[in-house]
Amino acid sequence: MSRRYVFTWRRWINWLNLASAVIVFFVALPLYWLIASSFKIPRAIGASPPQYFPIPLSASNYTSAFLHYGFARYFLNSAIVSVAATMIVLAVGSLAGYGLGRLPMRGKASILLILLMIAVFPEIAVISPLYLLMRDLRWLDSFQALILPYTAFNLPFAIWIIRNYMLGIPREMEEAARIDGASALKTFWSIILPQALPGLFTAAIFTFTACWTEFLMALTFNNSNAFRTIPVGIALFGSPNVIPYGTIFAASVVATVPIGILVFVFRRSVISGLTSGAVKG
Amino acid sequence: MRLRDKVAEERPQNTGTFRGSNANQLARLGWMFTSPALVLVGAVTVFPILFSIAMSLSNVTVSGNGFTMSGFTFSNYSALVHSASWRYALGFTIFYTIATVVFEIIAGTAIALVLERLNNARGIMMAVLLIPWSMITIISAELWQYIFEGTYGVMQAIFGALGFGRPVFLGSPTSAIVSMMVADIWKTTPFVAIIVLAGLVMLPSDVFEAARVDGSSSWYTFWHITVPLLRPTITIAILFRILQAFGIFDLPFVLTGGGPGVATTSLAILGYKVMFENLDFGAGAAVATSAALLVLFGCLLALKAFRTQVGGEGSL
Numbered sequence: 001m002s003r004r005y006v007f008t009w010r011r012w013i014n015w016l017n018l019a020s021a022v023i024v025f026f027v028a029l030p031l032y033w034l035i036a037s038s039f040k041i042p043r044a045i046g047a048s049p050p051q052y053f054p055i056p057l058s059a060s061n062y063t064s065a066f067l068h069y070g071f072a073r074y075f076l077n078s079a080i081v082s083v084a085a086t087m088i089v090l091a092v093g094s095l096a097g098y099g100l101g102r103l104p105m106r107g108k109a110s111i112l113l114i115l116l117m118i119a120v121f122p123e124i125a126v127i128s129p130l131y132l133l134m135r136d137l138r139w140l141d142s143f144q145a146l147i148l149p150y151t152a153f154n155l156p157f158a159i160w161i162i163r164n165y166m167l168g169i170p171r172e173m174e175e176a177a178r179i180d181g182a183s184a185l186k187t188f189w190s191i192i193l194p195q196a197l198p199g200l201f202t203a204a205i206f207t208f209t210a211c212w213t214e215f216l217m218a219l220t221f222n223n224s225n226a227f228r229t230i231p232v233g234i235a236l237f238g239s240p241n242v243i244p245y246g247t248i249f250a251a252s253v254v255a256t257v258p259i260g261i262l263v264f265v266f267r268r269s270v271i272s273g274l275t276s277g278a279v280k281g
Numbered sequence: 282m283r284l285r286d287k288v289a290e291e292r293p294q295n296t297g298t299f300r301g302s303n304a305n306q307l308a309r310l311g312w313m314f315t316s317p318a319l320v321l322v323g324a325v326t327v328f329p330i331l332f333s334i335a336m337s338l339s340n341v342t343v344s345g346n347g348f349t350m351s352g353f354t355f356s357n358y359s360a361l362v363h364s365a366s367w368r369y370a371l372g373f374t375i376f377y378t379i380a381t382v383v384f385e386i387i388a389g390t391a392i393a394l395v396l397e398r399l400n401n402a403r404g405i406m407m408a409v410l411l412i413p414w415s416m417i418t419i420i421s422a423e424l425w426q427y428i429f430e431g432t433y434g435v436m437q438a439i440f441g442a443l444g445f446g447r448p449v450f451l452g453s454p455t456s457a458i459v460s461m462m463v464a465d466i467w468k469t470t471p472f473v474a475i476i477v478l479a480g481l482v483m484l485p486s487d488v489f490e491a492a493r494v495d496g497s498s499s500w501y502t503f504w505h506i507t508v509p510l511l512r513p514t515i516t517i518a519i520l521f522r523i524l525q526a527f528g529i530f531d532l533p534f535v536l537t538g539g540g541p542g543v544a545t546t547s548l549a550i551l552g553y554k555v556m557f558e559n560l561d562f563g564a565g566a567a568v569a570t571s572a573a574l575l576v577l578f579g580c581l582l583a584l585k586a587f588r589t590q591v592g593g594e595g596s597l
Contacts, residue, residue, distance in 0.1 A: 019395045020406060027409055030467060033435065034424050048433040096318035103311030104304050111319070117580050118326050120521065122528025124549040125573035126329035128556050128566055129336065132348055133329070152325030155318050184310050213417040215531045216549075220557065231419040235535050245427050252420040256412075263415040267408045270415075274475055 034256075038062070038249035045246045061250035069244075070225065071251045074233035077222075078255075080143055081229060082211035085150035089158045089207045090200055092151070097162030097196070098188055102174070112163070115156035123153070123216050131220055145221040146229070150211045158203035161273050165199025166192065202273040205266055212259055230255045330573065337566035348562065357567035366543060367568060370551040373458075374572075377547065378526040381462050381469075386519060388466070389473025390511075396474065397481045407478075410471035418468065422535035425464035426451070429536075454544035457537050461545050465532055469525070473518050480514025481507075520583045527576055548572040 037045060038061050039054040065071040100108055130149060131140075139145045169192060177187045193200075215231040222228060228236070234251055238244040263270055337357050339350040361367045392410075396403055413421065428436050429450035437447050450460045484507070492502045530549035533539055539546040539554070546554075548568060556565030 016395065016398055020399060020402065023392055023395065024406065024409060026467070027413060027471065030421075030424055030428065031412060033428065034420075037427065046433050049438050050433060050435045092318045092321060095314040099311040099314035103307050103314065105308050105311040105315070108311075111315070113584075115322070117577070118322060120524040120576070120580070121326065121330070122524075122549060122569075122572055122576055124528060124530060124552045125333055125569045125576075126326060127553070128562050128569065129329035129332040130325070131556075132343075132562070149325050152321050155322050159318060184307075188314075209415050213415075213419075215417075215419055215534075216553070231417050231531075234417070234423065235419045243423075243426075245423070248423050249427075252417070252423065256416055256420060259415050259417075260412055263411045264408045267404070267411055270411060271407060271475060271479065274472070274479070 034249050035253055037245065038253045040246060042246055061246035062254070064244075065247045065251040065254070069233075069237055069247055069251070071233065071254070073226070074228050074230045074251075075254065077143075077227055078212055078229040081146045081150065082208050084143070084147045085154065085211045086204050086207045088147070088151045089154050090204055093155050093158040093162055093203060094193060094196065094200060095188070096155070096159045097166050097199070098192055100159065101163040101166030102169075102192075112160070115159055118153075119156040119160070127216060127220055130217070134221055139221075141222055141224040141227045143227070145227075146211075146214075146218055149217055149221075150207075150214065154207040154210050158207055161203045161206065162196060162199045165196045165202075169195045198269065198272075201266070202269040205262060205269055206273050209259060209263070212255075333566045333573075334570050336563055337570045339563065341561075341563035341566070343560055343562055357563045360564060361567050361571065366546070366551060367571070369543060370546050370548045370568075371571070373545070374527060374529070374547045377458070377462070377529070378523055381465050381526055382519060382522045384462070384466055385470045385473045385522060386515060388470050389518065390477050390515070392470065392474035393477035393481055396478050407475060410474060413468045414471050414475075416468065418531035419535055421464060421468050422532050425460070425467075426536050429460045451537055452541060454541060457541055457544050461533060461536055464536060465526075465529070469522065473522060476518045476521075477511065477514060480511050484510050516583070520580075523579060523583075524576055527579070528572065 036052075036054045039057050039059070040051060041056060041058045041060065044051040044054070099105060100112060105111075134140050134145050173191050173195070174187060177191045182190075213231065214229075215235070218229045218232045219235070222232070230251070234248055234255070237248050237251070336350060338353055338355070340352050340354060340356075341348060341350050396406055399406060428434055431437070431449050431452055434450070436450060441447050448456055451457045488506055488510070489502065492506055497506075528549050529547045530553065533545045533547055533550050534553075537545040539550045549572065552565050552568035552572065555561050555568055559565075
């Protein structure tokens with residue numbers, strides 16, 4: 001029995017598994033530190049030498065994040081802004097993806113290239129005009145102050161993803177619908193859209209993740225406590241002199257879990273989206 | 282450029298999508314479907330970029346009630362060129378971008394090569410790699426700030442235990458820059474690894490078969506077959522990463538606040554401070570425009586390089 005055990009144990013020691021273990025170790029260790037620290041008692045957060053395991057386990061950071069730092073409000077704001085922007089991106093982006101993917105438009109190639117460039121453009125380049133515009137419209141500290149720019153900034157990449165899926169749909173179905181006398185909008189709605197669902201789904205995950213994590217515009221446009229999103233809320237926790245790491249990490253775990261589950265469960269969609277510009281495109 | 286080639290080659294097929302139907306009518310339909318998106322993107326991205334350029338070329342005064350732009354002037358730009366902080370921010374951003382992207386490409390490719398050889402564990406490994414990628418940058422910045430903390434940070438304890446003394450990670454310019462790179466590399470190398478892995482999986486297996494039959498060593502195969510075939514994929518990864526790294530804001534904003542001093546002040550941090558702390562919108566717009574122009578320049582350069590490359594190899 002023990003010989004057999006040694007044999008299998010040896011079989012697992014090879015450079016490939018060793019390398020994998022090293023990769024997981026470096027990726028996971030900071031994540032462990034985030035989670036472990038969120039469960040430490042306040043005194044243990046600043047302990048030197050550090051407390052490597054959160055004993056005693058405490059949920060006080062979590063209650064403090066929600067009760068004293070109003071984290072529930074930030075979470076709700078992030079959810080409202082991200083869901084609304086994602087819905088609009090899907091509605092507007094699927095139409096544009098269909099047009100750019102399957103309809104004969106002149107200058108299509110240039111539009112797609114310009115969209116790709118906008119997708120990678122630095123936010124700082126547009127922040128001050130948008131800020132002045134929002135101020136004139138009295139939109140600062142409102143949901144639309146983030147929903148509108150998030151929609152516009154995520155549309156280009158979403159259109160790319162959706163368009164790439166639209167290209168793969170067999171043309172016979174479209175032609176059959178046309179011969180049956182279906183209108184263009186009806187063809188789009190009942191033939192194309194159902195086929196492109198995986199693409200819409202991938203675009204939705206990307207848009208939602210981008211909105212959930214965006215910081216610069218949220219910081220600049222929505223600085224009042226009532227409209228702060230999670231990243232701004234977490235960045236501005238505490239005073240300049242005291243950084244409440246325990247509370248920050250508790251809030252961080254709560255903010256990371258939904259997006260972590262989303263990405264973990266739908267990792268195939270995420271990976272296909274990440275590579276759609278690079279490999280398939 | 283692949284993308285354009287691909288688009289171009291699809292155009293004739295598209296015109297013939299519906300036999301017997303009017304191509305002009307379909308084109309009009311296409312514009313109708315596309316215009317909401319184009320109007321939205323134009324109004325919220327293209328228009329502000331142009332407006333920002335206009336602001337950078339005039340005297341802007343912001344008051345409580347509104348703002349006024351007057352006159353045409355290059356003064357914002359001449360102030361920029363003569364400003365030591367802009368020159369430092371430019372140099373820092375370029376250096377930082379090159380250093381992190383080079384490291385990420387090497388490490389990301391190595392990770393992709395390991396993952397490609399895994400069978401059962403690959404899916405789980407990729408899911409683990411996606412967590413840092415999907416994380417809020419502000420959270421990872423707070424986390425690394427805690428790790429690098431000067432009196433009780435865990436990195437201090439690790440360095441102490443290994444006998445390297447107790448460096449003040451975020452307290453001196455060089456170590457703050459290196460610490461920021463470590464935090465950035467942790468978060469973005471997985472992105473590179475996943476893109477490169479997708480490229481690796483799609484490589485034609487018969488080439489590797491032939492190399493094996495010919496008795497090519499694995500080192501030789503890697504440098505003379507894998508790397509050249511992967512080049513288009515790696516180019517895309519480099520392009521995306523350079524453009525992201527060039528606009529870096531969230532990480533230094535929280536991790537170091539641009540300091541100590543101005544050591545980690547990127548162009549985006551500088552632009553933000555000039556605009557929203559000094560309330561100098563003209564100069565801030567000039568900083569932002571300088572970053573945007575460099576990104577645009579990089580884009581055009583990369584597209585050209587990419588197109589010639591694909592023209593030569595084509596197959597992938």
